[in-house]
Amino acid sequence: MSNHKILTIDNLSLQEFDSEAELIPLLTPEDEEEMNNEELPLSLPILPLRNTVLFPGVVIPISAGRDKSIKLINDANAGGKIIGVVSQINEEDEDPSKDDIHKIGTVARILRVLKMPDGNVTVILQGKKRFEIDQVVSEEPYITATIKEVSEERPDENDTEFTAILDSVKELAIQIIKESPNIPSEATFAIKNIESQSFLINFVSSNMNLSVKEKQGLLSINGLKERALETLRYMNVELQKLELKNDIQSKVRFDLDQQQREYFLHQQMKTIQEELGGVSQEEEMDEMGQKAKTKKWDEKTQKHFEKELSKMRRMNPQSPDFGIQRNYLELFLELPWGEYSKDKFDLKLAQKILDKDHFGLEEVKKRMVEHLAVLKLRNDMKSPIICLTGPPGVGKTSIGRSVAEALGREYVRISLGGLRDEAEIRGHRKTYIGAMPGRIIQSLKKAGTSNPVFILDEIDKLSSGNSGDPSSALLEVLDPEQNSAFYDNFLEMGYDLSKVMFIATSNNMAAIQPALRDRMEVIKMSGYTIEEKVEIAKRHLFPKQLEAHGLTAKDLTIGKKQLEKIVEGYTRESGVRNLETKIAQVIRNAAKAVAMEEEYNKKVTDEDILTVLGVPRLERDKYENNDVAGVVTGLAWTSVGGDILFIESLISEGKGSLSITGNLGTVMKESATIALEYIKANAKKLGLSVELFQKYNIHLHVPEGATPKDGPSAGIAMLTSLVSLLTQKKVKKSLAMTGEITLRGKVLPVGGIKEKILAAKRANIKEIILCHENKSDIDEIKAEYLEGLTFHYVKEMSEVLTLALTDQNAKNAKILK
Structure with missing residues (x-):
């Protein structure tokens, strides 16, 4: 129903226009009968209405701005106050003629005329009877026409169907008032207090949200029952529209309220952060943009970053995606794009470092120095991909650390033992909650340069599972033809690994898949001899364990003979890990004596070794006699x-x-x-x-x-x-x-x-x-x-x-x- 024309008790009292006005009561059946008995004049001045239709019994305000309309109202108000009101066929006509107005209209009485400050006139009209224009007498200074009454067909008093229609009209009207947020609830009292049947239909028809054409159609229906049915049809449609509109608005309002609440809380958080000296989200994003200008990345990477930063600016800071996007951009900024450490190509110094850190392994050290020599001559930082294979404890991993020191590069290491998820190498897609880049990209971020010495430890211990085969993911990492644009799922960009010096380590080359093995240059590292182990223990292991146990060379020494006894009697290995453990055991015994202020031998003897380590148990590989046939x-x-x-x-x-x-x-x-x-x-x-x-x-x-x-x-x-x-x-x-x-x-x-x-x-x-x-x-x-x-x-x-x-x-x- 129309929100600006609804008739209320206040409207009827005309309090909006004049506080002194008396109350105009609702039309009663007696008033209606009296109105119907009134004689209509033969001719009336005709007031064309641009955007509404006046129904009998209904009171409406009309704003007149056209000169003809104002003159007509003034003349009628000074005379008998009775005019004829019809609606225009075309609302756009400023000066309608007799052919531009409908034939059916309503006789109206002027209740009050109000002059507005802008020169327009507002007139309060009450409809009386329907009429039909018979003949237009004149069109100047306004339209005057002879009229004839239009009779209204009323149903019998005992017509139950008509009574039911009226009850439905009342019920629907009340429902529409409840559903419409713009109609005051007081309108319900007006509907309930209407006793006249025809006035109820006219009142509802006048206040419905219909077009002028549709209202004119209702006014033109002679039968009251038919008009009531048509009105009821329009009311059903309007109620359905209102319910649908309210349903949509309630959904939209809920979303909007939630967004407004989140925005308000976010603004509060922003203010609190600023008061505490923190950085607001906007400042943080601006800082990211400034930091991006200092990065050495190409145009493609720059555009990608700017696009992702702009996406972040449009995100709600409270959504989970915002945190993922921030982590993504922070990774982008922290990665060492185009950052390379300068290689030191002092091959003699490199040889000294390798000799200092590793006793023996002459072939391995020779091969590593050769690789460094090639790097020096080529001077393009494209590094070889090497696999050191050999038994445990022979120094494969530590060789990589020494090479990094010799070259002046950063050293990073990842252990691949037991790795079964391909995402550990390539990273997770950032659409997942908790997504992060693979270990390769994480290690480069940690290194701070794009050309570190990268140790892939225990590459033969990779395993495959339901989450993919990580050894297949390494094919791209270790292929010089492909790793210049290594694709990480989280980064979503190619990253250049061609300057990284990869050194893989393994114990068993047979366990590495052939395609991966083919991409690496294999350097075999065999076990140490007894003499080499004794020297390693003397030069490295014994001093290292002394320091680890808080002792010095003054507190304890050991001879080569005793070290050889430990090697032969208590260890069986190619490397020196168990040997280091046994040496630590001997030193702990001395450390206990020092701490308890007991006497002990400052030089380890054979007896000390027997006391601490027990009887040798690993001398079974001694040659046995050949007295018996078949051995x-x-x-x-x-x-x-x-x-x-x-x-x-x-x-x-x-x-x-x-x-x-x-x-x-x-x-x-x-x-x-x-x-x-x-x-x-x-x-x-x-x-x-x-x-x-x-x-x-x-x-x-x-x-x-x-x-x-x-x-x-x-x-x-x-x-x-x-x-x-x-x-x-x-x-x-x-x-x-x-x-x-x-x-x-x-x-x-x-x-x-x-x-x-x-x-x-x-x-x-x-x-x-x-x-x-x-x-x-x-x-x-x-x-x-x-x-x-x-x-x-x-x-x-x-x-x-x-x-x-x-x-x-x-x-x-x-x-x-």
């Missing part, structure tokens, strides 16, 4: 370095079966089978009877049974053991051997030679039999480590047997027939 010393490679192992064989009466024990793998079992079949095929050459293989069972064993063993390198040792068993001849004293065999009796080369040679020397072996192709491996080992060892290089198995077996019968030799 041969082999050489093995393990993940912690070289070792010696013993091949034992036993013969007993039976049906010619071969038993193999010692927790051996498939390859090692096959080597034993090959050895026996070779012996059977060459029995006559070896002076053996064919019947032996049918009368006796052979049992071959490799201690220790709890340790898994596999590989082909024990082939010649197994064959020698079996021939010694079947001939009951002794094996040469202090002899060890390693090599693979074939059915033709050929000896093939094997790996891990340096570790095996060091193990042989530790075990006091004097002679070693190797394949002739392994001679190149021996040539790479320092001559000082080979002192006291004699090497025999062979091609055929027959040469091995000639060198290994003696003519002496074994102890308690059996007579085999």
Whole structure:
């Protein structure tokens, strides 16, 4: 219903216009009957209304601004106060003629005329009866026309349908008043107090929010029942519109209220922050913009940053996305875009640093210095990607630190052991709550330069899971053709890693996927010799542990002989980690004596070592005697370095079966089978009877049974053991051997030679039999480590047997027939 025309008690009393005016009561049925009985004049001055329709009985204010209208009102007010009111067909007409007005109108009485300050006239009119223009008499100074009354068809008093329609009209009117926020609630009393049926319909029709055309249509309906039904239809539509509008407004108002509340709280927080001396959000963003101007990034990166900063300015500071966006931009600003440390290419100084930090490892240090030399000559900072592989504790990680020191670069390290999530390398997409960049980008941020020495520790320990394969993500990092634009999911930009010097470390190259292994230059690091371990302990480990335990060289010293005893009797490793632990144990014992003011030996003795560390438990790799037939010393490679192992064989009466024990793998079992079949095929050459293989069972064993063993390198040792068993001849004293065999009796080369040679020397072996192709491996080992060892290089198995077996019968030799 219309909000500015609704009739209230106040309206009827005309208090808005004149405080002295008497109350004009609502039209009663008696008033209506009296009005209907009044005679209409033959002609009336016609007042065209531009934007409304006057209904009988209804009081409305009309504002007149046209000269003709003002004159008409003044003349009528001075005379009989009765005029004819019709609505214009076209609202835009300023001077409507007889053809521009509707034929059906309402006779009105002027209740009051008010002159406004702007020269316009406001007139209060009350409708009386409907009329129809019969003929226009004149159009000057205003339209005057003869009229005729339009009769109104009223339903019977007992018409229940009409009564129901009127009740519905009242109910809907009250609902519309409640739903409309602009209609005062007092209007409900006016609706309830209307007793006249026709006036109720006219009153509601006049106050509905309808167009002039629609209201004119209602006024033109002669039947009161039909007019009531049409009015009811319009009211239903208006109520539906109001309910829909209110529903939409309530939703919008809730969102707006929430935003206003958040804005108000944010403004309060901003004020509090400023009072406490903090930085407001706006100042923080401005500061980011200023800092961005100092960064050395390209135009593409600059545009991306400005776009993201502008996005942040439009965000609500209380939303979770705001925090993520701030973290993103802070990372952008903290990354060392185009920041490079200057390389120091003093190769002699680099050699000194490497020698100072690492004893031995000559080949590794040589290779690292060569890489630095290439960097110096090329001078483009494009660094190699190196993988140092070797047993634990040999100094792979510390080599990287020394290289960083020698080059003057920052040093960063990430441990890849157990990593199973690809996002740890590439980062999370920043749409996720708690998203952050991958470890590569985080480490560069920590380093502060874009060309650090980057250690990828334990690269062979990567594993894949439901979250992807991190080793596949590293393919891009370690590919010189791709890593100039490494894409991190969180950063959403390519970052140049081509100047980073990546050094990966691993214990087992076989565990690294081939594509990743192919991208790296592998440098093998073998275990230390006893002499090297003693020197490392003397120069580095012992002084380091003294300092860690609060002692000095004046408080405790140790000789090389005692260090060698610790190395041989209490450690079994290629590196020096366990050795450092044992040295720390010895020093702790002295530290306790110093703290308790007890007497102790300031120079560590053998007795002190026995007291502190107990009886040596790891001297099992000493050479054992060769008195018994079938016992041969082999050489093995393990993940912690070289070792010696013993091949034992036993013969007993039976049906010619071969038993193999010692927790051996498939390859090692096959080597034993090959050895026996070779012996059977060459029995006559070896002076053996064919019947032996049918009368006796052979049992071959490799201690220790709890340790898994596999590989082909024990082939010649197994064959020698079996021939010694079947001939009951002794094996040469202090002899060890390693090599693979074939059915033709050929000896093939094997790996891990340096570790095996060091193990042989530790075990006091004097002679070693190797394949002739392994001679190149021996040539790479320092001559000082080979002192006291004699090497025999062979091609055929027959040469091995000639060198290994003696003519002496074994102890308690059996007579085999």
